Amino acid sequence: MTTQVVAPPLAYGPPISLEAASRVAEAARAHAQANGWAMVIAVTDAGGHLVLLLRMDHAAHGSVEVAQRKAATAAAFKRTTKGFEETLATGGATLRLLSMHNAILMDGGVPLIENGKLIGAIGVSGMHPTQDGQTAEAGARVVNG
Amino acid sequence: MTTQVVAPPLAYGPPISLEAASRVAEAARAHAQANGWAMVIAVTDAGGHLVLLLRMDHAAHGSVEVAQRKAATAAAFKRTTKGFEETLATGGATLRLLSMHNAILMDGGVPLIENGKLIGAIGVSGMHPTQDGQTAEAGARVVNG
Amino acid sequence: MTTQVVAPPLAYGPPISLEAASRVAEAARAHAQANGWAMVIAVTDAGGHLVLLLRMDHAAHGSVEVAQRKAATAAAFKRTTKGFEETLATGGATLRLLSMHNAILMDGGVPLIENGKLIGAIGVSGMHPTQDGQTAEAGARVVNG
Amino acid sequence: MTTQVVAPPLAYGPPISLEAASRVAEAARAHAQANGWAMVIAVTDAGGHLVLLLRMDHAAHGSVEVAQRKAATAAAFKRTTKGFEETLATGGATLRLLSMHNAILMDGGVPLIENGKLIGAIGVSGMHPTQDGQTAEAGARVVNG
Numbered sequence: 001m002t003t004q005v006v007a008p009p010l011a012y013g014p015p016i017s018l019e020a021a022s023r024v025a026e027a028a029r030a031h032a033q034a035n036g037w038a039m040v041i042a043v044t045d046a047g048g049h050l051v052l053l054l055r056m057d058h059a060a061h062g063s064v065e066v067a068q069r070k071a072a073t074a075a076a077f078k079r080t081t082k083g084f085e086e087t088l089a090t091g092g093a094t095l096r097l098l099s100m101h102n103a104i105l106m107d108g109g110v111p112l113i114e115n116g117k118l119i120g121a122i123g124v125s126g127m128h129p130t131q132d133g134q135t136a137e138a139g140a141r142v143v144n145g
Numbered sequence: 146m147t148t149q150v151v152a153p154p155l156a157y158g159p160p161i162s163l164e165a166a167s168r169v170a171e172a173a174r175a176h177a178q179a180n181g182w183a184m185v186i187a188v189t190d191a192g193g194h195l196v197l198l199l200r201m202d203h204a205a206h207g208s209v210e211v212a213q214r215k216a217a218t219a220a221a222f223k224r225t226t227k228g229f230e231e232t233l234a235t236g237g238a239t240l241r242l243l244s245m246h247n248a249i250l251m252d253g254g255v256p257l258i259e260n261g262k263l264i265g266a267i268g269v270s271g272m273h274p275t276q277d278g279q280t281a282e283a284g285a286r287v288v289n290g
Numbered sequence: 291m292t293t294q295v296v297a298p299p300l301a302y303g304p305p306i307s308l309e310a311a312s313r314v315a316e317a318a319r320a321h322a323q324a325n326g327w328a329m330v331i332a333v334t335d336a337g338g339h340l341v342l343l344l345r346m347d348h349a350a351h352g353s354v355e356v357a358q359r360k361a362a363t364a365a366a367f368k369r370t371t372k373g374f375e376e377t378l379a380t381g382g383a384t385l386r387l388l389s390m391h392n393a394i395l396m397d398g399g400v401p402l403i404e405n406g407k408l409i410g411a412i413g414v415s416g417m418h419p420t421q422d423g424q425t426a427e428a429g430a431r432v433v434n435g
Numbered sequence: 436m437t438t439q440v441v442a443p444p445l446a447y448g449p450p451i452s453l454e455a456a457s458r459v460a461e462a463a464r465a466h467a468q469a470n471g472w473a474m475v476i477a478v479t480d481a482g483g484h485l486v487l488l489l490r491m492d493h494a495a496h497g498s499v500e501v502a503q504r505k506a507a508t509a510a511a512f513k514r515t516t517k518g519f520e521e522t523l524a525t526g527g528a529t530l531r532l533l534s535m536h537n538a539i540l541m542d543g544g545v546p547l548i549e550n551g552k553l554i555g556a557i558g559v560s561g562m563h564p565t566q567d568g569q570t571a572e573a574g575a576r577v578v579n580g
Binding site for chain 4: 049051057
C-alpha cells in the first residue's frame with residue numbers, strides 16, 4: 001500500500017515588479033512578432049491585478065479582456081489555463097468548469113513563479129489558443145526559467 | 146390507478162447562527178486539514194448571504210468566489226450542487242443548465258437543514274470537486290445529522 | 291525654499307495568514323460585542339480577496355457586501371476608507387470620488403501593515419460608520435500595533 | 436441677427452499604434468518619475484479599449500481600474516475628465532453626472548488627437564487628481580502637440 005502524498009501548495013509571493021513584467025512581456029512579444037502574430041499580452045500580480053498590458057497593432061480589441069482573464073485565472077487558481085482547457089476537453093462531468101465564471105478555460109495563461117512563490121501571471125490572446133499558450137510560455141520562461 | 150405523491154417542498158427557515166456556522170465550518174476544516182487540503186469554506190444563510198467564510202493558508206484566491214457561489218447555489222435551489230453536476234454530465238439538453246448564471250454546477254455545495262427547514266448552506270472549493278464535496282458534507286453533517 | 295519630500299509608497303507584502311486574520315477579526319468582534327453591536331467583519335489579503343468573513347447574529351445581510359468592499363477599498367488604495375469619507379465631506383470637487391466605483395467612501399476599512407508592508411485589510415459594517423471605523427481599528431491594532 | 440456657429444464634432448480616427456501609445460506612456464511615466472509619483476498609466480484606442488497599461492512599482496492596484504476608466508471616459512465622450520470634474524464641482528443639477536455609470540468624473544483622462552481626429556486617450560491614476568491630470572497632459576502632448 002502506498003501513502004498518498006499531497007504536494008505542499010504553492011504560496012503567493014510579493015507582486016512582480018514592472019521591470020520584470022516588462023521583460024516577460026517583451027519575450028512574449030518577440031515570440032509573437034517572429035511568427036507574425038498580432039496579440040495582446042497581459043501581466044498581472046499575484047492578486048490578478050494588471051501590472052502591464054500591451055496590444056500589438058491590429059490585434060482584435062476583444063483580445064484585451066481575454067488576455068487579462070487568462071492571466072487573472074492563472075493567478076487565481078495557481079495553474080495554467082491550458083490545464084483547464086485539457087480537462088474540459090474530456091467532456092462529461094468536466095463541463096461543470098464552464099459554470100466557474102471567474103475562470104477562462106483556454107490555453108494562454110501561465111503563472112509566474114519566483115523562489116517557489118507565485119508572483120504574477122501572464123495571459124496572451126489573439127491567435128489560436130495553442131499559439132497563445134506558446135507565446136505565454138515564451139514570456140513566462142523569463143521568470144520561471 | 147395510483148395516486149401521484151409530490152413531496153412537500155422544503156421550506157426556508159430562520160437564518161443559521163454564527164455559532165452553528167462556526168461548528169459547520171470547523172468540521173469541514175478539520176476534514177480538509179486531515180487530508181492536507183488548502184480550501185476555502187463558506188457558510189451562507191437561507192438567503193444565500195455569507196455568515197462565515199474562511200480561506201485556509203495557501204488556498205487559491207479564485208476559490209473564494211467559487212466556494213461562495215457553491216453555498217449560494219445550494220441555498221438558492223435547495224439542493225446539492227453535486228446534483229446539478231451529475232445532471233449536466235449526462236449531456237444533451239442538460240447543457241441548458243449552463244445558462245443559469247446564478248448556479249454553479251460543481252460538487253461542493255450542500256444545504257443545511259434543521260427541523261426540516263433549510264437554514265443555510267455550505268460551499269467548499271480548493272481541490273477536486275469530489276474532494277470539495279466530501280469536505281462540504283463533513284461540515285454539513287454537524288447540522289444535517 | 292523647502293524641498294517637497296514625497297514619502298516612499300507603501301509596498302504590498304505577502305498575504306496575511308488565516309491565523310493572523312482570525313486574531314484581527316476576534317479583536318474586532320470583541321469590541322463589537324462589548325458594545326452590543328451586530329456587525330459583519332471582513333479581512334482580505336493585499337489583493338483584496340477574502341481571507342475571513344464573519345457575520346454576527348442579527349447583522350443585516352446588506353452589511354456583508356459593505357464590509358467586504360470597505361476592506362477591499364483599503365487594500366486597493368492603501369488607505370483608510372475614513373480618509374475618503376472625510377475628503378468627500380468637504381464637498382465641491384471631491385464629489386468626483388463618488389464616480390470611483392471600486393471604492394466605498396465610508397469609515398470602517400483599515401489597511402493591515404506588518405514590517406512596513408500592506409498584508410491585508412479589515413472592513414466592518416453594521417452600525418454607524420464611526421462605530422464601524424472604531425471596530426475596524428480595534429481589529430487592526432492586533433497587526434498594526 | 437448673428438449666425439450661431441456650431442463647431443464640427445470631433446471625428447473618431449484610426450486607432451493609435453502601439454508605438455505611439457508607448458511614446459505617450461513613456462512621457463507620462465517620465466513626468467511621474469521626476470516627481471517621485473507611483474502611478475498607473477493607461478492608453479486606449481478611440482473605442483476605449485486598452486492599447487497599453489503600465490503600473491509603476493508600488494502604485495495602488497485600485498488605480499488600475501481608475502486609470503483605465505479615465506482613458507475610456509475621455510475617448511467615450513471626446514473630452515477631458517477634468518471638464519467633467521469641474522462641471523460636477525458646481526453642484527446642483529450637475530450631480531446628475533454621477534448617474535452616468537460609464538464616466539469617471541475625475542481629472543486624469545485626456546483625449547489623444549491627431550490630424551483633428553480622436554485616435555485614443557490616456558488615463559492616469561495614483562496621486563491627487565490634479566497631479567494625475569498633469570501627468571496625463573505630459574503624455575498627451577506627445578501626440579496632441
